[in-house]
Amino acid sequence: xxxxxxxxxxxxxxxxxxxxxxxxxxxxxxxxxxxxxxxxxxxxxxxxxxxxxxxxxxxxxxxxxxxxxxxxxxxxxxxxxxxxxxxxxxxxxxxxxxxxxxxxxxxxxxxxxxxxxxxxxxxxxxxxxxxxxxxxxxxxxxxxxxxxxxxxxxxxxxxxxxxxxxxxxxxxxxxxxxxxxxxxxxxxxxxxxxxxxxxxxxxxxxxxxxxxxxxxxxxxxxxxxxxxxxxxxxxxxxxxxxxxxxxxxxxxxxxxxxxxxxxxxxxxxxxxxxxxxxxxxxxxxxxxxxxxxxxxxxxxxxxxxxxxxxxxxxxxxxxxxxxxxxxxxxxxxxxxxxxxxx
Numbered sequence: 001x002x003x004x005x006x007x008x009x010x011x012x013x014x015x016x017x018x019x020x021x022x023x024x025x026x027x028x029x030x031x032x033x034x035x036x037x038x039x040x041x042x043x044x045x046x047x048x049x050x051x052x053x054x055x056x057x058x059x060x061x062x063x064x065x066x067x068x069x070x071x072x073x074x075x076x077x078x079x080x081x082x083x084x085x086x087x088x089x090x091x092x093x094x095x096x097x098x099x100x101x102x103x104x105x106x107x108x109x110x111x112x113x114x115x116x117x118x119x120x121x122x123x124x125x126x127x128x129x130x131x132x133x134x135x136x137x138x139x140x141x142x143x144x145x146x147x148x149x150x151x152x153x154x155x156x157x158x159x160x161x162x163x164x165x166x167x168x169x170x171x172x173x174x175x176x177x178x179x180x181x182x183x184x185x186x187x188x189x190x191x192x193x194x195x196x197x198x199x200x201x202x203x204x205x206x207x208x209x210x211x212x213x214x215x216x217x218x219x220x221x222x223x224x225x226x227x228x229x230x231x232x233x234x235x236x237x238x239x240x241x242x243x244x245x246x247x248x249x250x251x252x253x254x255x256x257x258x259x260x261x262x263x264x265x266x267x268x269x270x271x272x273x274x275x276x277x278x279x280x281x282x283x284x285x286x287x288x289x290x291x292x293x294x295x296x297x298x299x300x301x302x303x304x305x306x307x308x309x310x311x312x313x314x315x316x317x318x319x320x321x322x323x324x325x326x327x328x329x330x331x332x333x334x335x336x337x338x339x340x341x342x
Contacts, residue, residue, distance in 0.1 A: 235262025
């Protein structure tokens with residue numbers, strides 16, 4: 001279909017969708033409400049037109065007076081079960097409250113399809129701005145013409161092809177220092193536990209890990225590199241495989257706190273069966289986690305403030321909402337390395 005030219009400040013209407021699909025507005029409404037009594041071929045035409053126009057159901061327009069802002073900021077994170085992201089959201093909410101706004105919080109689960117739907121829901125609710133920890137994958141839904149001019153700030157990760165404000169951590173430097181701490185303690189057989197290689201932070205932290213090894217004349221042992229762990233359960237499974245090696249690692253660098261907790265859970269399970277704590281590897285974790293100081297093996301933390309990360313993302317968003325057009329900005333937040341007992 002060849003639809004009308006879209007511009008970023010125009011929100012397509014049901015009537016425009018109906019015209020492009022060659023159906024009535026009622027058919028569009030019925031299709032978007034579930035498709036009852038609408039023939040499949042008609043539904044397909046409607047849905048094709050919806051995608052081409054970038055149409056979103058407007059969930060809040062009936063509640064708003066003409067020209068009235070919604071007062072809402074959409075915040076999409078990747079793992080609601082991780083307290084780290086709870087702190088991040090609190091930082092966003094703190095700044096939003098100063099500007100008289102409220103946040104809508106959603107979880108993508110590192111799933112691009114869920115992210116697309118969540119962003120669609122936020123746009124349909126006429127949020128004034130979006131803050132997103134991107135999951136990766138197809139990012140057509142983040143293009144300015146699809147967001148209809150709604151400002152977007154990315155947190156923790158850059159998305160190739162999306163020119164927008166972003167706040168990052170010093171992932172490479174932090175992982176380098178955390179791994180170097182293990183090396184300076186005398187460890188040479190160091191494992192890596194991380195999330196998918198396609199995840200922006202995972203790749204950057206692996207780069208920092210390898211840079212530290214290279215400085216000490218070492219290269220990563222493929223047997224000791226475990227990727228794709230997105231949750232505690234899969235991290236524990238990966239740690240089990242490492243500990244069951246004929247020559248297990250003497251230290252582990254975990255690229256996030258979920259991987260660190262999974263590793264420590266496996267160590268804890270073995271300790272309860274009578275194993276000697278002295279025989280287990282030291283752990284370095286990128287991101288702090290609850291009760292890290294109580295762990296039975298040495299734990300080093302690559303630390304930063306997730307709440308401040310959220311605050312900075314919100315500051316970037318509200319500066320853009322206030323000041324309008326400007327060049328995109330990139331802010332990198334510092335990290336520090338310390339023992340968990342500090």
